[in-house]
Amino acid sequence: MSRLPCLLVLLLLAACSTTSTAARDVVRVASDLDNPPFAFVDDAGRPGGRDVEMMALVAEEAGLELEWRRMPFEELLDAAAAGRVDVVCATIGVTPERAQRVDFTRPYFETTQAVLVRAGAGEPRWLSDLAGRRVAASADTTSGRAARARLAASELVFGSKSGLSPSERLLTREVDAVVLDRPSADERERASDGALVVLAEQLAVERYALVVAPERDDLRERLDAALAALQGELARLDARHGLAPPR
Secondary structure (H helix, E strand, O other), rough: OOOOOEEEEEOOOOOOOOHHHHHHHHEEEEEEEOOOOOOOEEEOEEEEOOHHHHHHHHHHEEEEEEEEEOOOOOHHHHHHOOOOOEOOOOOOOOHHHHHHEEEEEOOOOEEEEEEEEEEOOOOOOOOHOOOOEEEEEOOOOHHHHHHHHHHHHHHEEEEOOOOOOOOHHHHHOOOEEEEEEHHHHHHHHHHHHOOOOEOOOOOEEEEEEOOOOOOOOOHHHHHHHHHOOOHHHHHHHHHHHHHHHOO
């Protein structure tokens, strides 16, 4: 998945608000906006996706005004830790290491870490088949964490000099497997016309949560309360965007 290097400030106001804008607290929300169906920028330059819609609902529920800031994925946690943004909404998985630097809300989406491989005879079909094989994962992410924990017998590959997408890396045989969040792995399987397949065994449970800048307990509590109140709406959002529960 590409991570755009530019920084773009985008404003989104919650729709159908019963609270005047002047009475709302402005919250700076950062995202790469580069992970459909969760978040993206459409052809007209507007943010869209499941998480963008969720944040509009959260803002309405909590009485907030959202100021979206677009930045590369690898800069998001640093921005929150330094207080340059208030919230990060970018399918960030909760880990103990990250929780030492920033705060997390209650999880808003649960999925798994999955392994994408080539289809066909002689290709891996179980995690045990990955022993000695080249398995790609992103360093310092939940995919890398899961790969280190479960695939120690594999030849783990962090980073890529080729610049190819995960699917292209598999199809060109640069690697034999790629660790991805399940929604991304499923999407790549669907787009491959049968050339790629997701292994039935999962590596780890993955829970996405909003990242909150340190020492913003007041904001985290407001976000938690809004997420708890919106559970039914969030389930409908998942269904509308084709996001199934973990298998």
